[in-house]
Amino acid sequence: MSVLIVGSTALDSIKTPKAENPRLLGGSASHAGVAASFYAPVNLVGVVGDDFPKKYIALYRKHGMDLAGLQIQPGKTFHWSGEYEVNMNNRRTLCTELGVFEKFNPELPAAYQTTPFVLLANIAPALQIHVLDQMRRPKFIAADTMDLWLNIAMNDLLKLLRRVDLFVLNDSEARQLAQEDNVVTAARKLHKLGPKYVIIKKGEHGSVLSSPKGLFIAPAFPLEKVVDPTGAGDSFVGGLMGYLASAKGNIETNLRRAIIHGSVVASFCCEGFGLSRTTKTTKAEINERVKRLEAMSKL
Amino acid sequence: MSVLIVGSTALDSIKTPKAENPRLLGGSASHAGVAASFYAPVNLVGVVGDDFPKKYIALYRKHGMDLAGLQIQPGKTFHWSGEYEVNMNNRRTLCTELGVFEKFNPELPAAYQTTPFVLLANIAPALQIHVLDQMRRPKFIAADTMDLWLNIAMNDLLKLLRRVDLFVLNDSEARQLAQEDNVVTAARKLHKLGPKYVIIKKGEHGSVLSSPKGLFIAPAFPLEKVVDPTGAGDSFVGGLMGYLASAKGNIETNLRRAIIHGSVVASFCCEGFGLSRTTKTTKAEINERVKRLEAMSKL
Numbered sequence: 001m002s003v004l005i006v007g008s009t010a011l012d013s014i015k016t017p018k019a020e021n022p023r024l025l026g027g028s029a030s031h032a033g034v035a036a037s038f039y040a041p042v043n044l045v046g047v048v049g050d051d052f053p054k055k056y057i058a059l060y061r062k063h064g065m066d067l068a069g070l071q072i073q074p075g076k077t078f079h080w081s082g083e084y085e086v087n088m089n090n091r092r093t094l095c096t097e098l099g100v101f102e103k104f105n106p107e108l109p110a111a112y113q114t115t116p117f118v119l120l121a122n123i124a125p126a127l128q129i130h131v132l133d134q135m136r137r138p139k140f141i142a143a144d145t146m147d148l149w150l151n152i153a154m155n156d157l158l159k160l161l162r163r164v165d166l167f168v169l170n171d172s173e174a175r176q177l178a179q180e181d182n183v184v185t186a187a188r189k190l191h192k193l194g195p196k197y198v199i200i201k202k203g204e205h206g207s208v209l210s211s212p213k214g215l216f217i218a219p220a221f222p223l224e225k226v227v228d229p230t231g232a233g234d235s236f237v238g239g240l241m242g243y244l245a246s247a248k249g250n251i252e253t254n255l256r257r258a259i260i261h262g263s264v265v266a267s268f269c270c271e272g273f274g275l276s277r278t279t280k281t282t283k284a285e286i287n288e289r290v291k292r293l294e295a296m297s298k299l
Numbered sequence: 300m301s302v303l304i305v306g307s308t309a310l311d312s313i314k315t316p317k318a319e320n321p322r323l324l325g326g327s328a329s330h331a332g333v334a335a336s337f338y339a340p341v342n343l344v345g346v347v348g349d350d351f352p353k354k355y356i357a358l359y360r361k362h363g364m365d366l367a368g369l370q371i372q373p374g375k376t377f378h379w380s381g382e383y384e385v386n387m388n389n390r391r392t393l394c395t396e397l398g399v400f401e402k403f404n405p406e407l408p409a410a411y412q413t414t415p416f417v418l419l420a421n422i423a424p425a426l427q428i429h430v431l432d433q434m435r436r437p438k439f440i441a442a443d444t445m446d447l448w449l450n451i452a453m454n455d456l457l458k459l460l461r462r463v464d465l466f467v468l469n470d471s472e473a474r475q476l477a478q479e480d481n482v483v484t485a486a487r488k489l490h491k492l493g494p495k496y497v498i499i500k501k502g503e504h505g506s507v508l509s510s511p512k513g514l515f516i517a518p519a520f521p522l523e524k525v526v527d528p529t530g531a532g533d534s535f536v537g538g539l540m541g542y543l544a545s546a547k548g549n550i551e552t553n554l555r556r557a558i559i560h561g562s563v564v565a566s567f568c569c570e571g572f573g574l575s576r577t578t579k580t581t582k583a584e585i586n587e588r589v590k591r592l593e594a595m596s597k598l
Contacts, residue, residue, distance in 0.1 A: 087480060181386060184521045205504040208521070217595045219516035222483045222507070256598050296514045297596055299555050 001139070001245045002041040002066075005033045005238065006106055006131045007121025009046035009070065012274055013081035014230055016088065021228075024274030025056045026080065028121035028144065031231035034278050035238030035265040036119070037063035038286060040245035043112045045069035045131060047104045049077040059279060068109040073100040088226045089203065108134045117245040120164070121234055122146050125156035132163055140244065140251060142166040143195075144237050147173050158193060166255075167195035168237050174200045183208065184215070197255065199240075201233055209259060213252060218259045219297050221267035221289055228273045232266040235278060239265030239286075264289040300438070300544045301340040301365075304332045304537065305405055305430045306420025308345035308369065311573055312380035313529055315387065320527075323573030324355045325379065327420035327443065330530035331537030333577050334564040335418070336362035337585060338541030342411045344368035344430060346403045348376040358578060367408040372399040387525045388502065407433045416544040419463070420533055421445050424455035431462055439543065439550060441465040442494075443536050449475050457492060465554075466494035467536050473499045482507065483514070496554065498539075500532055508558060512551060517558045520566035520592050527572045531565040534577060538564030538585075563588040 012026030029046045036042050042065045050072060060067055076099035084091045106127055116139040120128035128143055135141075143164045149157050150173060157177075161167060167190060171183055177193075178186035183200055187210035190198045198210045202220075209216040240262030247254040264286055271277040311325030328345045335341050341364045349371060359366055375398030383390045405426055415438040419427035427442055434440075442463040448456050449472060456476075460466060466489060470482055476492075477485035482499055486509035489497045497509045501519075508515040539561030546553040563585055570576040 182523055182525075185523045202504065205501065206516075214591075215521060215595045217505075217518035217521065219518075222514060222516065224481055224484045226481075260598065292513075294598060296516045299559065299593060 001116045002043055003036050003117040003119055003241050003245045004043040004045065004108075004112055004115035004131075004135070005029050005036060005119045005121055005241075006045035006128065007032060007123045007234070008078055008101065009044075009048050010078040010080055010101070011052075012230060013079070013094075014228055014273060015081070015083040015094070016228060017084070017086050019273070021273045023053075023079070024276070025059060026231060026274055027078065028123060028231075028234040030060075030275060031234035031269065031278070032119055032121040032144075032238030032241070033060065033065055034063050034275055035235040035262075035269070036242030036245070037065055038239065038265065038281070038283055039242030039261070040117070042066065042242075043069055043115050045106050045108060045112070047071040047073055047100050047106075049073060049075045049100045052077045059275070063279070069106070069112050071104075075100040082230070084228070088229055106131050116140070117241055118142070119237060119241045120144065120160070121237065125149050125153050125160045129156065129160050129163075132160070140165050142168060142237060142241055144168045144233065145173065147176065150176050162194040164195050166197040166199065168199045168201065170201045170203070170233065187215075199259065201236065203229075203232075206263065207236075207259060209255060211252060211255065216256050216259065218256070218263060219293060221264050221293050222296070223267055223270055226270045227277070229270045230274065232269045235269040236262040236266040238262070260290055260293055261286070264293060300415045301342055302335045302416040302418055302540050302544045303342040303344065303407075303411055303414035303430075303434070304328050304335060304418045304420055304540075305344035305427065306331060306422045306533070307377055307400065308343075308347050309377040309379055309400070310351075311529060312378070312393075313527055313572060314380070314382040314393070315527060316383070316385050318572070320572045322352075322378070323575070324358060325530060325573055326377065327422060327530075327533040329359075329574060330533035330568065330577070331418055331420040331443075331540070332359070332364055333362050333574055334534040334537030334561075334568070335541030335544070336364055337538065337564065337580070337582055338560070339416070339544035341365065341541075342368060342414050344405050344407060344411070346370040346372055346399050346405075348372060348374045348399045351376045358574070362578070368405070368411055370403075374399040381529070383527070387528055405430050415439070416540055417441070418536060418540045419443065419459070420536065424448050424452050424459045428455065428459050428462075431459070439464050441467060441536060441540055443467045443532065444472065446472050446475065461493040463494050465496040465498065467498045467500065467532075469500040469502070469532065486514075498558065500535065502528075502531075505562065506535075506558060508554060510551060510554065515555050515558065517555070517562060518592060518596050520563050520588055521595070522566055522569055525569045526576070528569050529573065531568045534568040535561040535565040537561070559589055559592055560585070563592060
C-alpha cells in the first residue's frame, strides 16, 4: 500500500566541525519520503520555489515518488542552515528563510486522497490538520512534530493529536508537552491527548514505543561515525511508515519491526551529509543491518 | 557456584530534592553483594570501623553473605555524603571521610581463595590487584571502576585490566579511558587493554556489551519513579555476576541474560534509599521484572 507524506521540502546548508555543505536537499518530507520509498510507493506533498535544483526533482523521481502533490511556486525554496557541535548531538540554527514555504497551502490531488497510510512529517500542525481534512478514511495516520510547534502552535497540535493513531516526538519534546520529567510517565500522559501509539525518540539511545500492549524498548543502530544527523528523525519515521504500509497483518504486531527498520534507515542517513548516503542505500543493505540490529538485541 | 566480592563497605548520607537520609548502608561491595546474593553464595571482602551499626551486619547475614573476609577495625567506617539534582542524574559529593578504609589491606581467608567467580567492585585498582594476587585460578573475573581511578591511578588500572575477563564502566569513563567520543569505537579500544568482555553502562539508557560475538544492546528496566540511584551500577554488576555464577553452560551465552538480571536488580535499587528497596526484593519479584523487560525488547 502507498504512503502519503506531507512536510517540508527544503535546501539545507549544514556545518559540522569537519565540513560545510551548502544547499543540500533537505526537509522532513524529503528525508521521510526517500526513507519510505525503500518499502512502499510515496505520494509527496510539499512546496518548492522556482530555484529548486532539477537534480533534486530527479532524485525524488529516482525513488519512484509521485510528485503530483509537489507545488513549484515562483520564489525561493525554504532554506535552513545550521551548525553542529563536536559531539554531533547539539546543533544551532544559523538562519531560516521560509521563502515560498511561508504561504504553503497543501492541496491534495484527487488521487492522493485515498492513500491508506498518512505520514504528517514535521511541519506546522495547522497544515498537518489541513491535509488530514482532505483525506478519505485513511487506514493509519502518524504525525511527527518539533519543539517549535510546542512553543508557538500548541492549540493546533492538541487538535491534531486527537486525530492521529501514532505520535512520534523526541524525549525533550515529550517532557515539555507532558510537563513530566520521566519519559515513561510522559508517554502515558501523551496517550490521553489522543494517540493510541506514542514513540519517543532518544537519538543514539534508541526509542520507546508505548502502546496498549505495553512498552517496546528499541535500540538505535550503533554507528562508529556520525557525519550529519540532520533528518535522522524524519528518516526514522519515514522508514517506519514505509515498512508498515508494505507489511501484511496487524499493525500493532508490525510496529515493533517497523521501528527496527526506521532505526536502520536513520542510521544510513547519519552516515552522509543530507540525503547523500540514504539515496545510495539498497534494500539489501537495509535488510542486512536490520538482521544485525535484531541480533544485537536478542537474548 | 559462589562469588567473591571486594569493594567498599560504607555509610552513605544521601540528599535528594525530596529527602535526606543519613548513614545508610552503602558502598560498592554492599550493593553488589546484596544484589549477587539473590543468585549465589557471596564471600564478602571489605573493612568497616567499630562504629558500624550491628543492624547492617545483620542485614549482610540475612542475605546469606559469608563475612569471614569483612574486617572490623578500630576507627570510623568510610563515610560518603552526596546530593542529587532534580533530574536525579547529576550528583555531587558533599564529603568523603575515608576512616578505616584509608589503610584497608584486603587479606583473603583461605576458604575464599578458590571462589570461582570474582567481582572486583569499585575500589582502588591496587587493592583489586592485591585481591586477585591471592586467588587461585578463578573461573571468571570482573572489574568495575570509577572516574576517580582514571584520574589518579591509571597505571594500576591498566595493570589490572590485563588480568580481567569482564570490565564494566560507564559511558563517560569509557570515553575518557579510550580517549574516544564514540562509545562503539571506545569499546573496541578497551578490548585492546585486556578484557575479552566490555560492558558500557548508560544509566537509564541501558548498557552495551561488546564481546567476540559482537555487540549486545541491553535496555534498562524503565522506572516511573527514581528515589535514589546510588549503588545502581554496583547492583547491576552484582546481579550480573550472581546470575553468571548460578547459571549452567557457557559464559558467553549466559552473559546477555545476566545483563538483563543485573538491570532488573539495579531497578529495585533505584526505587529506595540506599539498599532499602533491594533488601525487600524477592527472587519472584526479580523474575517477574526480568520477564517483563525481556518482553519489552522482543520483536
